[in-house]
Amino acid sequence: MLLNKIILEKNTRLCFSADFTTQKELFKWIDIIGPHICILKTHIDILEDFDDSFIKKILEKKEKYNFFILEDRKFADIGKTFEKQLFGGIYKIASWADIITIHGICSEGMLSYLTKLNNTKIPKVLIVSQMSSIGNIIDTMYSENCYKIAKKYNNLVIGFIAQNNFCNDKQFLILTPGININSKNEKDQNYRTPRDAINSGSDILIVGSAIYKNNPNCVFNYKIL
Numbered sequence: 001m002l003l004n005k006i007i008l009e010k011n012t013r014l015c016f017s018a019d020f021t022t023q024k025e026l027f028k029w030i031d032i033i034g035p036h037i038c039i040l041k042t043h044i045d046i047l048e049d050f051d052d053s054f055i056k057k058i059l060e061k062k063e064k065y066n067f068f069i070l071e072d073r074k075f076a077d078i079g080k081t082f083e084k085q086l087f088g089g090i091y092k093i094a095s096w097a098d099i100i101t102i103h104g105i106c107s108e109g110m111l112s113y114l115t116k117l118n119n120t121k122i123p124k125v126l127i128v129s130q131m132s133s134i135g136n137i138i139d140t141m142y143s144e145n146c147y148k149i150a151k152k153y154n155n156l157v158i159g160f161i162a163q164n165n166f167c168n169d170k171q172f173l174i175l176t177p178g179i180n181i182n183s184k185n186e187k188d189q190n191y192r193t194p195r196d197a198i199n200s201g202s203d204i205l206i207v208g209s210a211i212y213k214n215n216p217n218c219v220f221n222y223k224i225l
């Protein structure tokens with residue numbers, strides 16, 4: 001994975017959470033934020049006007065701005081359903097996403113299934129091992145079990161979506177959502193400051209609305225710390 005190379009070359013630890021519902025808005029923001037990020041995070045199933053042209057366009061932007069694409073699908077199912085969701089349907093996620101998220105709950109089965117596939121284009125995996133949302137029921141044992149599974153499948157798993165570096169293992173990246181320079185609770189989302197996340201051992205900050213609901217220049221508050 002050449003993510004570290006991008007981080008160094010572009011001097012950024014920012015993953016932009018592009019939670020837009022139209023392609024026009026999505027690609028407009030990619031053109032604004034693209035030069036400042038190492039990862040672009042999508043939620044493909046919230047796009048209202050998805051069509052086949054999307055895949056070509058997103059891959060062109062990736063080439064132009066040099067970032068990885070993370071589809072935050074948070075897969076959580078049995079292997080054969082997961083396979084269809086990842087490779088098939090209308091989105092063909094595996095054909096354009098470099099990285100995907102999967103929930104820890106049944107990640108052992110999904111990773112074992114993925115390992116046995118003869119498919120050449122398999123995205124790398126981040127396991128959701130902690131969440132930012134208020135009232136989520138993940139406990140320390142759950143996170144610890146995610147770590148055990150990640151070690152077993154470290155050919156595919158490159159890290160975790162987590163709030164802190166709970167495993168303290170340099171082979172895995174920690175990507176942290178729920179970031180805003182004004183720490184606050186907003187509905188069920190718990191926002192912590194970039195500094196707080198970095199001090200907790202985060203490698204990459206996932207930031208969405210704190211940037212796109214603001215002046216684009218505020219990207220510099222989150223870019224590198």
Ligand code: 5BU
Nearest residue numbers: 017128131132133161177178207208209
């Ligand atoms: P925000 O606009 O910066 O709040 O968006 C956060 C994004 O990160 C959004 O796409 C969520 O789906 C995603 N997310 C999160 O907020 N918290 C989590 O624990 C996980 C993902 Br996992």
